[in-house]
Amino acid sequence: MALNNTKVILKETPVGMPTADQFEAVPADLPAIGEGEVLVKNLWLSLDPYMRSQISARHISGAVLPGDTMKGETIAEVVESNSADFKAGDKVRCFGGWQAYAALPAAALTKVPDNVEHSPYLLSILGMPGLTAYAGLIWQAQPKAGDTVVVAAATGAVGSMVVQLAKQHGCRVVAIAGGQHKCDFAVNELGADVCIDRHKEDLATALDTHCPDGINIYFDLIGGDILELCSQRLAVGARMILCGLAADYNRTTSTPPPGPSPVYIIKSRATVFGLVVYDFEPRRAEFIEACASLVGEGKIKIREQVVEGLANAGQGFVDLLSGDNFGKVLVKIA
Amino acid sequence: MALNNTKVILKETPVGMPTADQFEAVPADLPAIGEGEVLVKNLWLSLDPYMRSQISARHISGAVLPGDTMKGETIAEVVESNSADFKAGDKVRCFGGWQAYAALPAAALTKVPDNVEHSPYLLSILGMPGLTAYAGLIWQAQPKAGDTVVVAAATGAVGSMVVQLAKQHGCRVVAIAGGQHKCDFAVNELGADVCIDRHKEDLATALDTHCPDGINIYFDLIGGDILELCSQRLAVGARMILCGLAADYNRTTSTPPPGPSPVYIIKSRATVFGLVVYDFEPRRAEFIEACASLVGEGKIKIREQVVEGLANAGQGFVDLLSGDNFGKVLVKIA
Numbered sequence: 001m002a003l004n005n006t007k008v009i010l011k012e013t014p015v016g017m018p019t020a021d022q023f024e025a026v027p028a029d030l031p032a033i034g035e036g037e038v039l040v041k042n043l044w045l046s047l048d049p050y051m052r053s054q055i056s057a058r059h060i061s062g063a064v065l066p067g068d069t070m071k072g073e074t075i076a077e078v079v080e081s082n083s084a085d086f087k088a089g090d091k092v093r094c095f096g097g098w099q100a101y102a103a104l105p106a107a108a109l110t111k112v113p114d115n116v117e118h119s120p121y122l123l124s125i126l127g128m129p130g131l132t133a134y135a136g137l138i139w140q141a142q143p144k145a146g147d148t149v150v151v152a153a154a155t156g157a158v159g160s161m162v163v164q165l166a167k168q169h170g171c172r173v174v175a176i177a178g179g180q181h182k183c184d185f186a187v188n189e190l191g192a193d194v195c196i197d198r199h200k201e202d203l204a205t206a207l208d209t210h211c212p213d214g215i216n217i218y219f220d221l222i223g224g225d226i227l228e229l230c231s232q233r234l235a236v237g238a239r240m241i242l243c244g245l246a247a248d249y250n251r252t253t254s255t256p257p258p259g260p261s262p263v264y265i266i267k268s269r270a271t272v273f274g275l276v277v278y279d280f281e282p283r284r285a286e287f288i289e290a291c292a293s294l295v296g297e298g299k300i301k302i303r304e305q306v307v308e309g310l311a312n313a314g315q316g317f318v319d320l321l322s323g324d325n326f327g328k329v330l331v332k333i334a
Numbered sequence: 335m336a337l338n339n340t341k342v343i344l345k346e347t348p349v350g351m352p353t354a355d356q357f358e359a360v361p362a363d364l365p366a367i368g369e370g371e372v373l374v375k376n377l378w379l380s381l382d383p384y385m386r387s388q389i390s391a392r393h394i395s396g397a398v399l400p401g402d403t404m405k406g407e408t409i410a411e412v413v414e415s416n417s418a419d420f421k422a423g424d425k426v427r428c429f430g431g432w433q434a435y436a437a438l439p440a441a442a443l444t445k446v447p448d449n450v451e452h453s454p455y456l457l458s459i460l461g462m463p464g465l466t467a468y469a470g471l472i473w474q475a476q477p478k479a480g481d482t483v484v485v486a487a488a489t490g491a492v493g494s495m496v497v498q499l500a501k502q503h504g505c506r507v508v509a510i511a512g513g514q515h516k517c518d519f520a521v522n523e524l525g526a527d528v529c530i531d532r533h534k535e536d537l538a539t540a541l542d543t544h545c546p547d548g549i550n551i552y553f554d555l556i557g558g559d560i561l562e563l564c565s566q567r568l569a570v571g572a573r574m575i576l577c578g579l580a581a582d583y584n585r586t587t588s589t590p591p592p593g594p595s596p597v598y599i600i601k602s603r604a605t606v607f608g609l610v611v612y613d614f615e616p617r618r619a620e621f622i623e624a625c626a627s628l629v630g631e632g633k634i635k636i637r638e639q640v641v642e643g644l645a646n647a648g649q650g651f652v653d654l655l656s657g658d659n660f661g662k663v664l665v666k667i668a
Contacts, residue, residue, distance in 0.1 A: 060601060223596050242596045258592030262557050262576045265593070265608035267394065272606035274599035 003030045003079075007069045007099035008310050010055055015252050017321060018052070023070065023098075023314030031103035038086050038106050040076035042096040045331040046123035047072070047307070047317050048157070049221075049244060060276060070098035070313075073128060074333070075112065075119045086111075093122050098313055100333060115292065124328040125295055125302045126288055128277055129157035134287045135280040136219055136241035137165050140273040145170030147216035148235070150207070152176040152226050154186045154195060155303065157328040158244070162219045163190040164300045171217070174210045176203070176226065178323045185303060185326075204229050214238070214268070223248050223257065231260030234268035243275040303327030337364045337413075341403045341433035342644050344389055349586050351655060352386070357404065357432075357648030365437035372420050372440050374410035376430040379665040380457035381406070381641070381651050382491070383555075383578060394610060404432035404647075407462060408667070409446065409453045420445075427456050432647055434667060449626065458491045458662040459629055459636045460622055462611055467495035468621045469614040470553055470575035472503075474607040479504030481550035482569070484541070486510035486560050488520045488529060489637065491662040492578070496553045497524040498634045505551070508544045510537070510560065512657045519637060519660075538563050548572070548602070557582050557591065565594030568602035577609040637661030 005028040014022050033039045050059055054071060057063035064071055074096035078086045083106030086092065091112035096102040112119050116126060124130060137143060149166040153159040154175035163186060166173045175192035177183050183195035196206040207215075207229060214235030220227050221244035234240065248257055265272060280287075294300040305327045307316035312331070319325045339362040346356050367373045384393055388405060391397035398405055408430035412420045417440030420426065425446040430436040446453050450460060458464060471477060483500040487493040488509030497520060500507045509526035511517050517529035530540040541549075541563060548569030554561050555578035568574065582591055599606060614621075628634045639661045641650035646665070653659045 220596070227596065242599050245596060245600070248597070256595035256597040258594070259596045259599070260593050261590035262554070262561065262579060262593045262608075263582070263590040265576050265606060266579070266610060267608070269608045269610050269613060270606075271608070272599060272604075274596075274601070274603045274605070276600060276603050279603060 003101065004028070005030045005099055005101045006310055007097070008313050009069055010064050010066055012066050013055060013057075018055070018314075018318055020315040020318050023317070025311045025313070028099070030101055033080060033082050033103045035082055036106055037082050037103050038078055038092075038109060039080040039101060039103050040074075040092060040094060040096055040109070041079050041101055042074040042076045042099065042333045043091075044075040044120045044123060045072050045096070045098060045310075045313065045333055046074065046127070047313065047320050047329040047331060048129070049320065051317065052321055053245075061278070071095060072098055073123055074102075075122060076102070078109075081106070085109075091119060093119075093127070098310060098331075100310065113288075115296075117296075120304065120328075120330050121295060121302070123330065124157045124304070125161050125300055126291060129328070130161045130291060131280055131284055131287050132158050132243060132275065132277040133161035133165055133219075134291065135277060135283070136243055136273065136275045137162050137217070138169075138290075139280070139283075140241055140275065141217045141219070141239035143169040143171050143217055147171045148174060148211050148213065149217040149219065150174045150176065150211065150215050150230055151219045151221075152198075153221045153244075154190070154192060155182045155327055156221070157302065158221055159219075160190055160302050160327070161300065163192050166217070167191040168294065168299070174207070174215075182326060189301065189303070198226075207233055217241075219243065223259075228260050231264040234264060234270050236268055238268045238270040240270055240272045241275050242272060243277075305329050307331045309333070337435065338362070339364050339433055339435045340644055341431070342647050343403055344398050344400055346400050347389060347391075352389070352648075352652055354649040354652050357651070359645045359647070362433070364435055367414060367416050367437045369416055370440055371416050371437050372412055372426075372443060373414040373435060373437050374408075374426060374428060374430055374443070375413050375435055376408040376410045376433060376667045377425075378409040378454045378457060379406050379430070379432060379644075379647065379667055380408065380461070381647065381654050381663040381665060382463070383654065385651065386655055387579075395612070405429060406432055407457055408436075409456060410436070412443075415440070419443075425453055427453075427461070432644060432665075434644065447622075449630075451630075454638060454662075454664050455629060455636070457664060458638070459495055459634055460625060463491035463662070464495045464625060465614055465618055465621050466492050466577060466609065466611040467499055467553075468625065469611060469617070470577055470607065470609045471496050471499050471551070472624075473614070473617075474575055474609065475551045475553070475573035477503045477505050477551055481505045482508060482545050482547065483551040483553065484508045484510065484545065484549050484564055485553045485555075486532070487555045487578075488524070488526060489516045489661060490555070491636065492555055493553075494524055494636050494661070495634065497526050500551070501525040502628065502633070508541070508549075516660060523635065523637070532560075541567055551575075553577065557593075562594050565598040568598060568604050570602055572602045572604040574604055574606045575609050576606060577611075639663050641665045643667070
């Protein structure tokens with residue numbers, strides 16, 4: 001069996017919005033595995049907004065510099081193992097990166113549980129985006145029935161989960177998404193009570209209309225104007241999760257953008273939580289326990305958008321950042 | 335006994351920093367009391383930064399417009415009572431305003447407890463500023479021994495209390511104050527580990543020096559640059575109390591100033607609490623229970639700066655806003 005690797009490298013650090021030609025799929029040697037290591041074949045690669053921060057060396061998880069292989073979480077199959085814990089054919093979740101094969105220490109792999117029928121769910125509603133939503137909404141914000149919950153990027157991987165979890169907890173959900181087809185999906189499939197089309201509606205007016213008693217929970221994945229407008233409308237006792245900075249990903253200045261005025265936080269007596277999902281890794285099993293049956297029963301779902309092959313991963317990532325993708329973006333590698 | 339009232343009215347709404355001539359002490363008729371009301375003679379008036387927001391009609395407690403009597407909390411003595419709950423001679427705490435006498439419903443009065451020897455403490459370390467500090471630091475931020483706590487305006491009524499409560503809980507306290515005499519007081523009398531003189535030192539550099547492992551708790555009474563600089567230096571798991579906006583009190587625009595970037599909140603996984611002290615009124619007894627003996631034993635203290643007479647209250651308030659006062663500012667009315 002003559003295996004060869006393909007990997008996608010960052011060609012140059014983007015300034016502003018990345019372009020597909022800044023990523024290149026190149027042939028590479030198959031990595032050798034050392035003692036305790038495992039060779040995996042990546043099947044599915046998760047594309048996520050945080051990668052924009054990695055390639056500007058601004059992410060908490062570390063930098064991807066020109067010439068580096070792009071990082072990312074994958075569902076993979078074990079090809080060769082120098083560890084007693086894994087054998088060829090095992091399905092695993094790992095940070096296999098944007099490449100066909102990866103050599104990883106056994107400790108960095110997690111087996112795909114037998115009861116997960118559709119393994120890519122471990123990259124979305126039963127994975128990091130799902131855990132992000134669960135940690136922020138359930139553990140931090142602690143939703144109560146009747147709360148008005150606002151979430152932008154509502155059909156994305158995290159947003160989809162926030163909408164559905166909030167509905168499971170009896171909240172009223174005001175979704176925000178870009179385009180009629182996404183709004184229809186947010187309402188008809190995810191169960192949002194209403195969805196504001198940010199391409200068409202004036203957000204301030206729409207928020208006033210749909211949140212007449214203010215916002216009890218705002219789950220922020222965006223920053224910028226949306227964060228500002230929601231902060232102005234917080235109800236007394238509101239909770240706000242700060243978790244992503246899509247509006248900030250492509251900035252070209254070294255100074256991060258300002259946030260909402262303290263006036264809004266004080267007036268609403270809000271509690272604002274900074275969220276980094278890695279902190280909740282020790283509670284992942286608890287999250288899966290709570291959600292796996294809901295996923296199994298179809299009560300929590302996700303739209304998946306599949307990009308075919310590593311050669312198209314760069315374009316898929318650019319589309320993700322520009323909002324041209326719809327749902328959880330996955331690259332089908334093999 | 336021919337009593338006449340004197341009251342201080344707001345002559346005009348200040349634009350920017352108020353001036354003493356915008357407040358005028360004028361003679362007035364003694365107010366008549368109706369059924370269930372009490373006539374009180376104000377002894378001590380509390381001057382507080384929040385009054386700046388009231389006179390711009392920006393405060394949660396309501397507006398003071400030109401021609402209105404200035405509002406404020408007082409220690410007073412009952413002169414005449416139409417309530418079975420109070421009799422002449424009783425010492426009470428109430429919102430008697432900037433005036434010699436006030437007619438108030440009995441329900442708006444609270445008796446000065448017998449065990450409080452120095453009744454003005456009920457306007458500072460055993461009163462609203464103390465409760466503010468206690469609610470934010472103890473109930474919201476939940477300090478742990480060894481935490482680095484930063485507090486600006488550290489010799490003011492709230493700040494003094496934050497410094498001392500934090501030390502009681504085994505924290506390291508980095509105070510910020512304006513001027514050597516205030517810094518000396520913060521360290522020598524209040525027990526701060528260090529005090530940064532904001533008139534003399536570069537705040538960013540000083541914070542770097544004195545908070546090498548970041549800030550675990552920042553109690554903000556100021557907003558503006560100090561909030562920004564502290565936000566940049568939050569340690570992982572930090573708590574930040576937003577409670578006052580001194581830097582914003584004199585603004586002349588209708589738009590409130592921006593706050594710190596969400597980047598800092600996310601990176602530190604901070605929890606940010608908006609604090610309005612009125613919310614904690616139901617827990618005032620619990621706070622007094624926790625602090626009264628510490629005050630009695632001299633373990634919590636406050637410097638008081640006394641302004642003599644209502645005629646000087648306006649100037650005293652201007653000095654408070656400009657930082658020219660030192661400690662808890664009280665007007666001695668009678």
